[in-house]
Amino acid sequence: MAKKVMDFEGEDTLDAGKELEKGKNIYPIDVKVNKDTYSVYELKRQYEQRKTLILDPEFQREDVWTKKQKSELIESIIMGIPLPVMYFAEDKEGNLHVVDGKQRITALFEYLNNTFSITSAPILLFLKGKKFKDLEPQYQARLEDYQITIYVIKPQTPERVRLDIFDRINRGGTVLNKQEMRNALYQGKSTILLKELAEMEYFKKATGYSISSKRMKDRYLILRFISFYLWKKGKINYEYKSDIDDFLKEVMEQINEMQNNKIEEIKKIFIQAMKNSYEILGENAFRIPSSGRKRPINMALFESLSYLMSHACVKEKEEIVKEKIKNLFKDKDFLHALTEKVDSTPSVKIRFSKMDTILEEIC
Secondary structure (H helix, E strand, O other): OOOOOOOEEOHHHHOOOHHHHOOOOOOOOOOOEEEEEEEHHHHHHHHHHHOOEEOOOOOOOOOOOOHHHHHHHHHHHHHOOOOOOEEEEEOOOOOEEEEEOHHHHHHHHHHHOOOOOOOOOOOOHHHOOOOHHHOOHHHHHHHHOOEEEEEEEOOOOOHHHHHHHHHHHOOOOOOOOHHHHHHHHOOOHHHHHHHHHHOOHHHHHHOOOOOOOHHHHHHHHHHHHHHHHHHHOOOOOOOOOOOHHHHHHHHHHHHHOOOHHHHHHHHHHHHHHHHHHHHHHHHHOOEOOOOOOOOOEEHHHHHHHHHHHOOOHHHHOHHHHHHHHHHHOOOHHHHHHHHOOOOOHHHHHHHHHHHHHHHHHHO
């Protein structure tokens, strides 16, 4: 079997369902999922008028539905054929994020808005070529009143459980990683911020243009740095206890509630970190030195070294900083914290305490 090519060391933490594969019990309480029924008309009103139904434009599978698929969905509903259940995730404000069923809902809304005509109707031939406005009132009512069964994942469901549910119900198509799931579940200022930072040239330079934007791997790295930076600086209310999924979820939710000036501060910190990293250490800044083949970017090194480089004083003591970082790679405890159980509280504390020591010595 061919070995998986990874963009960075630690990329496997993006995989969903990993805790279950290891046999860990992550279901200590009942899963909070409610069963509801909504008409198509009601869902459309929630989406267009109340803005409480969220369809993430970025969270899009590659196999976007064709007009034929959309047309046959409309025909099926008019015929009275039941649709498979859909899954939504409710946030703390009561908004519903579509987890499974986005293509079907999008197709229905587009048709009711007269965006396309029926191109394929193998059974109800009279539908072919018609937009919603062209249908007889009885068929319009049949579409608008059609009842869809929805399972709603409630906000009190633990984060790892939510991600696992998300993973399970999406396994019929492209398996989503955790960052793609987070991007769908916690849209807002945080997802906009991550997208913007991932496109910045200094980030690409500092990582040697080696981190793929596919599957949101770049955003995952950036989110980890931002999260640990905010945590270290006491800018978020959270006690880290080895649960990276809950941590990242909490940070995204808190960023979504931040004032715009706080968002701008995060951008400036990130730019400074990437600029200093590249100008002081070059494009291999976040790679563990190796006497053999060049290693990939190391995730744990990225987040901890970026924290160090986010401070202005490192630029003033450039040569000293280089030497101290070089010496870090001779520290067995530090290397272990970069490569073993990287999300455990002890490993996190070791990495960042080493950076704090350097800051105390140079700043």
